[in-house]
Amino acid sequence: MDKQLDLLQGTLDMLILKAVSLGPLHGYGILLRIQQISKDRLEIQQGSLYPALYRLEHQGWITSEWGESENKRKAKYYRLTAAGKRRLQAEAENWNRMADVIAGILGTKPEEV
Amino acid sequence: MRLWTRIHSWLRAMLGRTRMENEMDAELRFHIEAYTEDLMRGGMAREEAMRRARLEFGGIERAKEECREARGLSFFETFSQDLRYGARSLRKSRGFTAVAVITLALGIGANTAIFSLVNAVLLVPLPYSKPEQLVSITGTYPKGAFVAMRNELRTMDVAAYFEGHEFNLTGRGEPVHLTATLVSAELFSVLGARAELGRTFDRGEDLPARNGYVILSHAFWQERFAGDATIIGHAVELEGVSREVVGVMPADFRFPSTKTQVWVPLDNDPRNTVAYWAGDFMPVIGRLRSGATLEQARAETRVFQSRVFQLFPWTMPASWNADVSVVRLQNGMVAEVRTRLLMLLGAVAMILMIACSNVANLTLSRAATREKEIGIRFALGAGRGRIIRQLLTESVLLALAGGLLGLLLATRGLSLLKTLLPADTPRLMEVHMDWRVLVFTAGIAILTGFLFGLAPALQSSRAALAETLKSGSRGAGMVVSQRLRGGLVVAEIAFAVLLVIAAGLLIRSFSALSHVNPGFGREHILTARITPNQSFCSDEARCIAFYRNLLDQVRGFPGTSGAALINTLPLGGRVSKRSVDVEGYVVATGQTAPLFWLNIVTPDYFQVMQIPLRWGRGFLESDVSGEPVAVITAETARRFWPKESAVGKHIRLLNDSNWRTIVGVIPDVRAYDLQRNVPNWIDGVAYVPYNPTATLEDKRVPAEMTLAIRTPSDESNLARQLSKSVAALNPEAAVSEVRSMDEVVSEAVSTPASTTLLFVAFAGLALVLGLIGIYGVLAFLVSKRTREIGIRVALGAQRQDVLWLVMKEGLLLAGVGLALGLAAAIGVTQFLASELYGVRPVDPLTYLGVAGLMAIVTLLACYIPTRRAMRVDPMVALRYE
Numbered sequence: 002m003d004k005q006l007d008l009l010q011g012t013l014d015m016l017i018l019k020a021v022s023l024g025p026l027h028g029y030g031i032l033l034r035i036q037q038i039s040k041d042r043l044e045i046q047q048g049s050l051y052p053a054l055y056r057l058e059h060q061g062w063i064t065s066e067w068g069e070s071e072n073k074r075k076a077k078y079y080r081l082t083a084a085g086k087r088r089l090q091a092e093a094e095n096w097n098r099m100a101d102v103i104a105g106i107l108g109t110k111p112e113e114v
Numbered sequence: 115m116r117l118w119t120r121i122h123s124w125l126r127a128m129l130g131r132t133r134m135e136n137e138m139d140a141e142l143r144f145h146i147e148a149y150t151e152d153l154m155r156g157g158m159a160r161e162e163a164m165r166r167a168r169l170e171f172g173g174i175e176r177a178k179e180e181c182r183e184a185r186g187l188s189f190f191e192t193f194s195q196d197l198r199y200g201a202r203s204l205r206k207s208r209g210f211t212a213v214a215v216i217t218l219a220l221g222i223g224a225n226t227a228i229f230s231l232v233n234a235v236l237l238v239p240l241p242y243s244k245p246e247q248l249v250s251i252t253g254t255y256p257k258g259a260f261v262a263m264r265n266e267l268r269t270m271d272v273a274a275y276f277e278g279h280e281f282n283l284t285g286r287g288e289p290v291h292l293t294a295t296l297v298s299a300e301l302f303s304v305l306g307a308r309a310e311l312g313r314t315f316d317r318g319e320d321l322p323a324r325n326g327y328v329i330l331s332h333a334f335w336q337e338r339f340a341g342d343a344t345i346i347g348h349a350v351e352l353e354g355v356s357r358e359v360v361g362v363m364p365a366d367f368r369f370p371s372t373k374t375q376v377w378v379p380l381d382n383d384p385r386n387t388v389a390y391w392a393g394d395f396m397p398v399i400g401r402l403r404s405g406a407t408l409e410q411a412r413a414e415t416r417v418f419q420s421r422v423f424q425l426f427p428w429t430m431p432a433s434w435n436a437d438v439s440v441v442r443l444q445n446g447m448v449a450e451v452r453t454r455l456l457m458l459l460g461a462v463a464m465i466l467m468i469a470c471s472n473v474a475n476l477t478l479s480r481a482a483t484r485e486k487e488i489g490i491r492f493a494l495g496a497g498r499g500r501i502i503r504q505l506l507t508e509s510v511l512l513a514l515a516g517g518l519l520g521l522l523l524a525t526r527g528l529s530l531l532k533t534l535l536p537a538d539t540p541r542l543m544e545v546h547m548d549w550r551v552l553v554f555t556a557g558i559a560i561l562t563g564f565l566f567g568l569a570p571a572l573q574s575s576r577a578a579l580a581e582t583l584k585s586g587s588r589g590a591g592m593v594v595s596q597r598l599r600g601g602l603v604v605a606e607i608a609f610a611v612l613l614v615i616a617a618g619l620l621i622r623s624f625s626a627l628s629h630v631n632p633g634f635g636r637e638h639i640l641t642a643r644i645t646p647n648q649s650f651c652s653d654e655a656r657c658i659a660f661y662r663n664l665l666d667q668v669r670g671f672p673g674t675s676g677a678a679l680i681n682t683l684p685l686g687g688r689v690s691k692r693s694v695d696v697e698g699y700v701v702a703t704g705q706t707a708p709l710f711w712l713n714i715v716t717p718d719y720f721q722v723m724q725i726p727l728r729w730g731r732g733f734l735e736s737d738v739s740g741e742p743v744a745v746i747t748a749e750t751a752r753r754f755w756p757k758e759s760a761v762g763k764h765i766r767l768l769n770d771s772n773w774r775t776i777v778g779v780i781p782d783v784r785a786y787d788l789q790r791n792v793p794n795w796i797d798g799v800a801y802v803p804y805n806p807t808a809t810l811e812d813k814r815v816p817a818e819m820t821l822a823i824r825t826p827s828d829e830s831n832l833a834r835q836l837s838k839s840v841a842a843l844n845p846e847a848a849v850s851e852v853r854s855m856d857e858v859v860s861e862a863v864s865t866p867a868s869t870t871l872l873f874v875a876f877a878g879l880a881l882v883l884g885l886i887g888i889y890g891v892l893a894f895l896v897s898k899r900t901r902e903i904g905i906r907v908a909l910g911a912q913r914q915d916v917l918w919l920v921m922k923e924g925l926l927l928a929g930v931g932l933a934l935g936l937a938a939a940i941g942v943t944q945f946l947a948s949e950l951y952g953v954r955p956v957d958p959l960t961y962l963g964v965a966g967l968m969a970i971v972t973l974l975a976c977y978i979p980t981r982r983a984m985r986v987d988p989m990v991a992l993r994y995e
Contacts, residue, residue: 028141029148047149048172051142052180059185061119067137070148077141084119 218516221469223523243306250446253435312361509567517559607931610884617877626952635724730778
């Protein structure tokens with residue numbers, strides 16, 4: 002297994018939005034899904050997940066309701082709202098642009114300057 | 115939309131707090147249990163799995179706290195935390211809290227009390243239905259012009275009234291002298307007022323022979339008829355005329371003022387040409403018809419005004435009602451007191467500013483001693499915003515406590531204020547605290563808290579940022595703080611100077627007014643209004659005989675050294691106008707004959723009132739039945755005979771056949787008020803002896819006269835004797851308004867007296883607060899510089915050097931404040947001009963006096979801290995820190 006990366010500041014929100022955009026999930030499920038998609042290469046502080054969820058819900062990007070989990074237990078499920086969808090789109094675009102720029106800078110060779 | 119979801123989430127969090135806590139618990143528990151199960155599925159023992167799950171999750175409580183914060187719940191939690199912390203910290207420093215709360219309570223209390231007045235008089239809508247439609251026409255009109263107006267105006271329904279008409283109520287026990295308001299029939303319907311009992315007047319009930327009705331005020335109905343409801347439909351005798359009581363108005367109906375006891379319909383009789391076109395000129399109010407605007411009403415009234423001249427049976431002067439306009443009734447009713455109230459509001463606002471500066475200064479001093487505490491909070495991770503917020507919460511808490519105490523003070527102050535203000539202040543009866551006042555007080559308390567809290571909070575949070583814990587007591591922050599404190603004191607002094615100057619001007623004006631020579635003696639004169647029925651006096655001989663007999667009896671009262679009669683007592687609030695022909699005076703075309711104030715007196719009136727003679731002679735007993743004569747005032751003589759003696763010249767009452775010879779000239783008498791001898795629409799003043807030819811405009815001899823008695827004996831005794839004599843001579847004549855001439859004059863200055871008193875109180879308050887400010891700053895300065903002073907003394911500084919070191923600061927602040935205050939006063943006191951008599955707003959004497967006063971009190975305020983500085987013992991001072 003590769004060494005796990007610390008999460009870049011401010012990206013947890015985006016990852017959560019992405020995770021729930023694929024379908025409603027409870028908190029633990031979101032954690033599992035992010036780890037699964039990232040192939041366990043990202044380290045997420047479990048304790049910091051919930052404040053982020055509450056913040057996103059407070060901002061109206063996700064909503065929650067109580068449902069039943071796979072093992073027949075009550076769990077709180079989060080789903081993306083329309084506003085959250087737009088937000089995710091904007092953040093993703095932003096991220097990609099930023100990544101391009103950074104990659105461009107880092108890929109610069111001495112003769113190109 | 116987003117805002118809404120936030121509020122929604124926050125509301126949900128606030129309302130369902132326990133539910134949210136439970137859900138949060140359940141959610142986190144679910145997470146840990148699910149993870150535990152996953153770990154167990156990977157082959158871990160249950161105990162070990164649970165331990166791992168908890169460990170990897172991290173601090174559960176911290177996570178919960180962060181979740182709550184994410185919800186925005188923290189605002190209130192922080193707030194209540196700050197509140198508790200603030201209260202604790204204020205409780206700890208009781209001295210500071212007490213001084214600050216009292217200072218603020220004085221400032222806020224004064225504002226609340228004055229605002230209650232402003233609120234009730236200027237802001238609260240009139241207590242009539244749809245008050246926004248009610249207007250007042252700024253001119254006055256005789257009956258004829260009013261009736262034309264009523265018929266022609268399309269934008270509004272109008273009503274006329276005339277307050278202060280005298281009526282006798284007879285036939286039911288002792289005769290009573292009533293103050294009546296004559297009204298056109300639609301006055302009540304225009305105001306939208308209903309009767310408490312019975313009905314109001316119907317249309318047409320102000321026409322001759324159809325107007326035999328009267329409506330009673332609630333107070334009079336209670337007083338005279340003991341609230342007997344069966345009075346409706348019964349007749350009462352008013353001036354010997356029987357009128358049917360049709361209604362009683364509710365207690366809170368006070369139009370046009372509280373003085374009115376009964377409302378009587380006008381007698382709009384065109385056949386009585388003089389009364390119809392030249393009788394009482396009445397104010398007119400109106401109600402805008404639906405769809406009409408104030409501007410339309412104004413325009414229509416101006417057009418009407420241009421036409422109305424043609425209706426008069428004679429030529430009216432072009433200046434009559436030339437600037438007529440239509441204003442909101444609410445503004446029209448209080449026009450006179452408006453400036454005075456706003457002036458008072460300005461004064462208390464300044465006091466509040468001073469109180470704010472003072473408390474800001476105190477807070478700054480306290481902040482200096484709290485630097486360590488604040489530093490520790492920084493070190494523990496509080497942000498600057500967080501510290502500022504905490505300090506502001508504390509000052510708002512302080513201000514609210516001050517506001518609460520202030521509200522208490524204001525309730526007491528308001529009842530005092532109501533007794534202090536002249537009783538004829540419009541709407542004074544309606545003054546009380548309502549929700550507007552409470553909102554105002556809460557508002558200024560919170561605003562005050564921010565005002566005096568913001569600067570210190572910014573200041574100490576910055577100081578703490580720079581200093582944190584590293585130094586013992588002072589550093590860079592101190593210098594800025596000292597400058598800020600200096601600025602606050604300068605502002606305080608400037609405001610105080612402004613108020614003291616205003617008070618000084620008012621005192622000078624009041625003293626000038628009190629020392630005005632009214633032109634008559636005010637001592638040992640008792641006056642009483644004697645009012646037989648008008649019908650009694652239609653037989654002139656009977657009327658005159660009644661008064662002659664009365665005078666004879668009164669002269670026989672023990673101690674009495676003289677008695678006389680006059681129809682309009684000086685400063686008595688009545689004017690009797692009469693058009694007069696003046697010998698040699700040509701009336702310009704388009705003008706009317708000069709309008710005189712006609713005083714009808716018995717011959718020894720001048721002696722009784724101690725009015726001296728300027729030229730010629732006074733009246734003799736023989737003038738009553740002899741050749742027609744008159745006496746005029748010096749001002750009148752100057753106006754009509756500027757170059758020659760008026761004695762021997764002639765005047766003639768309009769429509770009178772005989773010319774009267776002017777036999778004497780008396781000095782001017784302040785008859786209208788203490789500032790003016792006569793109103794500006796009066797051209798001259800004449801006195802004529804009381805006899806059958808001394809008629810008023812209605813061609814009748816006056817029935818109502820005021821008796822003036824020279825006597826050293828006390829009022830109540832004499833009043834009783836007088837009532838008995840009058841009743842014996844004429845059981846239908848009433849005696850009222852029994853008061854000494856001294857009281858009459860005092861009443862004439864009651865308005866300036868109350869304004870002056872209030873301003874003096876406010877100025878005193880401002881002065882004391884301002885001085886506490888200087889003292890506080892200097893005392894703080896000395897305590898902070900004890901060590902420096904100690905070193906200076908150790909190095910050989912003399913006592914006067916130390917003295918100068920401290921005094922310099924105090925005098926500089928006071929000097930700058932004084933200069934600013936004086937400069938501002940030159941501009942601001944212009945607003946006082948309308949209240950001043952005999953002194954200009956920029957009065958050098960007042961300004962110099964105030965400057966001197968400020969210099970003396972500043973020195974006093976500097977004295978204690980300076981003395982403390984001079985006593986600094988270098989040994990102690992150097993060990994001090």
